Amino acid sequence: MISVSRVVKSYGSGAAQVRALDDVTMSVEKGEIFGVVGQSGAGKSTLIRTINSLEQPDSGTVHVGGRDMTKLAGRELRQARHDIGMIFQHFNLLSGRTVRANVELSLEITGAGRAQRRTRALEILELVDLHGKADAYPAQLSGGQKQRVGIARALASNPSVLLSDEATSALDPDTTRQILDLIRQLSKDLSLTVLLITHEMDVVKRICDSAAVMSQGRILEQGSVEKLLTTEKSLLGQALFPLGDIPPTSNAVVEITFTGVATDRPVIAQLARQHGIDVGILGAAVETIHGRQTGRTRLELPGDERTVSGAVADLRSQGLYVEVIK
Amino acid sequence: MIDRNDPYFWADLLDTILRGAGETFYTVGVSLLLTVLFGLAAGVLLVTTEAHGLLARPFGSRALGVALNRVLDVVVNIGRSIPFIILMILLIPFTRLLVGSFIGPTAAIVPLSIAGIPFFARLVEIGIREVPRGLVEAAQSLGATRWTILTKVLVAEAVPALALGLSTTVVGLIGYSAMVGAVGGGGLGDVAFRYGYQRYSPEYMFAVVILLILLVQLFQSLGNFAARRLSHR
Structure with a gap:
């Protein structure tokens, strides 16, 4: 138009x-x-x-x-x-x-x-x-x-x-x-x-x-707003879900963006149970966008590289948008 | 010296004052009409021919806009900087050319209008300038023509300010008209000068002064009232 x-x-x-x-x-x-x-x-x-x-x-x-x-x-x-x-x-x-x-x-x-x-x-x-x-x-x-x-x-x-x-x-x-x-x-x-x-x-x-x-x-x-939210390093995503600075840590840090469906699933508990990771929550923000729950969570994942990459792959396979920060 | 004990003294005074007032109304009235007509146009043009103004490019030419703006500004300033008494004298040949004489109420209209136009133009300019620029933009966004914006936005929104400007101008013109009167323009000024001053009659002088005070009060109050009623800010 x-x-x-x-x-x-x-x-x-x-x-x-x-x-x-x-x-x-x-x-x-x-x-x-x-x-x-x-x-x-x-x-x-x-x-x-x-x-x-x-x-x-x-x-x-x-x-x-x-x-x-x-x-x-x-x-x-x-x-x-x-x-x-x-x-x-x-x-x-x-x-x-x-x-x-x-x-x-x-x-x-x-x-x-x-x-x-x-x-x-x-x-x-x-x-x-x-x-x-x-x-x-x-x-x-x-x-x-x-x-x-x-x-x-x-x-x-x-x-x-x-x-x-x-x-x-x-x-x-x-x-x-x-x-x-x-x-x-x-x-x-x-x-x-x-x-x-x-x-x-x-x-x-x-x-x-x-x-x-x-x-x-x-x-x-x-x-589209939804697409921007799940785009790596999206300015809009960061501005909508301000999670603050990343604290110094030797562990891997990932950010998970939920749109709609996944918000009601116990994602973090699942990670702990299935991968044996002691997940730490570094920050989280949830917003209602177009009436749909949308959010971003920053998690700290202790463990070796293989465990972490396995967990990330698992999350992605559930349709979640996962960004590995470090 | 006028004989105060003349049985017709007060009747004559009333007669003379009324005739003078009538002439003043006539000269000021016609001058005001011309002043509003040309002063409004000049004031509007002064604002709108500026850079980024509504008429910054009359007929598509910015050069014309700049020229119009400069010329108007200079002319208005000249008009405002010449003391009225001198303007009157300067204008004698022009007045003669226009009305065939430089004496009498009709002749007085010429210097009065020429003094009134730049005065009112500046007041119009101030009023129009106070109309927020956003209103013009809003009208433009609706697809309005320049004429519509000029009349329905700029002038319409400035009406309360214009009403105040108008009353200030009327008061100024009444003052000037007294000056014209003293040099043959008729009206209340003429009465005060010839009867009050040259023939030493305080009654005539006071009567004229009181009438002028009442007139000025009346027009100023009218202007204030109109501005208040017309403003919905």
């Missing part, structure tokens, strides 16, 4: 030049929720802005639904943007308009008639659970409610893509979860493709099907 190919974007010139996007290639499948994570200054904002052409890349192409956004201008570009909704960290609602009028702005722009605007605005406000607030002004709303208005405005014109620029970064954890769940629900109901950028791992954990990790204008890794 979205495909970014070899995009470069620099700011400034000469020695002060900064490459905000340094040869970025990525693709987002139709209907999936794709998260780009990275520190501030990594280039995420610039990346998401090239998708709807708020930023023009220096080189490379950006396709959305088959259209090359970098080639569009004027009327064609505006029309293409009607199909790409966007929500923002600071909501960006018009303070002088009521909630309904904010949503209607989107429809005024697409040229809908007055009656149609009204009906559609109320309909979409219902969808984001804000129908009771249609005549309130943004200043009278909580952060979560403001973002719901933002979502309603972005989706009023029935786009097939939703871009989310740190949409939950100004919200508290509870509200963040509610907004993320709403986005997830809407993406399913309206078969939306969602591209979001965030610096919060929790966001990826909660709703993303796929993710990319970005740093200094480059994409370091990308793919």
